[in-house]
Amino acid sequence: MCSRLGASLLLLLIFLRPNCAASLPGHNQQVRSQALKRLLEVFGMVDAPQSPHRVRQPPQYMLDLYNAVADVDGVTKQPDLLVGNTVRSFLDRSRSQQLQFFFNLSSVAKSETILSAELHLFKLRGRLFRDTLHHRQHFCQVYTWTHDKKSNKGLMVIVQTLAGQQTNNHFVRFATARDHHSSKQPMLVLFTDEERRGITTSSSLKDMGTENPFISHRILQNKASQNRNTRSLHFQGCQRHHLYVDFEEIGWSGWIISPRGYNAYHCKGACVFPLGKNMRPTNHATVQSIINALKLANDVASPCCIPDKLFSINLLYFDDDENVVLKQYDDMVAGSCGCH
Structure with a gap:
């Protein structure tokens, strides 16, 4: 046959x-x-x-990425656009400080190899014009926040001036899941490659x-x-x-x-x-x-x-x-x- x-x-x-x-x-x-x-x-x-318990709008970044990769039927139109074969997005689950973020990565399978990662943050405008002008030039450093070698508590972002001085949270602020629209929420994006076995x-x-x-x-x-x-x-x-x-x-x-x-x-x-x-x-x-x-x-x-x-x-x-x-x-x- x-x-x-x-x-x-x-x-x-x-x-x-x-x-x-x-x-x-x-x-x-x-x-x-x-x-x-x-x-x-x-x-x-x-x-x-399981279907989501409530109606949820997917992150615009993921919708845009899907539309760039696939046609209306899901068939790949740009095969070289993705790094690996899986992209996972994680919204911030923390409810604490401004510059500490927690992402639950337990859904990443053991068969997946993480190839690259992106931290998406939406920076808010300064409250005062002088604050925005004074701290306009700065850079962010992302650290893994660990309690010990066996645990990973999330990500911590430190904002510094070009001179290396750490700024106050009052001057550089990011949108949070608690206070801002879902399109501006902190998000971690992982590009992975999952091993596939034929059936x-x-x-x-x-x-x-x-x-x-x-x-x-x-x-x-x-x-x-x-x-x-x-x-x-x-x-x-x-x-x-x-x-x-x-x-x-x-x-x-x-x-x-x-x-x-x-x-x-x-x-x-x-x-x-x-x-x-x-x-x-x-x-x-x-x-x-x-x-x-x-x-x-x-x-x-x-x-x-x-x-x-x-x-x-x-x-x-x-x-x-x-x-x-x-x-x-x-x-x-x-x-x-x-x-x-």
Whole structure:
């Protein structure tokens, strides 16, 4: 059997909307649960994050970064813009002094390597004109605030004049989470690279196919149309077809910010002799199609219609701590198809 793009992603085709899942027989609910678990593995997660307890606006910096990296469907348009494959933003959790900040980094996985970090602070204007003028030229130094070698209490910022004198907090002030708009809150941004392990499709899911009793209505319509055209489809050459992944149907729209879904595409069609250039065959596929057509060897099937170019997508979402994360996933969209 020919292997096609993202066997685990194709499991999306059998998902019901969450409000319909309760009507499924016990066995089918178990299969659906397994499918969702495998899909989470594709996205590098054990469990789906909880939706935020209250409506939250993502930091504008993260929205701008996502829009710079991805198109409207989340497909990467500037692959070299990110450092690593994950960007995590953390808002200040401290409620104390002006120049001390606390960021809870417990959500950073052990498999992530921190490549760089940015501390985003919004400096407020001086209260008096003479104060602003006198201390206009200064610089900030950021220190790790530790109690001992085993604990890290956060970050402390020290503001000094060019002469090396520490200034008073009255002259240089930063916006705080307690007193200012969310767009001006102190934020720590980490650029990390997460190790990814490939997943395999278990036999129980591999054999579900399109005969599973809880295929969504949209897919049932597509299948009925395909059955009416079985003969013509058999002779259609290898092509790329639409395969839309709807995060709302899966029940993930509460924690995913963007995109709302994306077109993964899939490859379908015959790779029979003679293979034209439009089917983008490899030399091996061409030879295999000849052997198959002439029956020169037993058990030699025709080549497979599979993706020969894959694109990455980007997900912007809330994690369990309500931090906003931008993560890039490789090989999620079939860019083109060919006979191999």
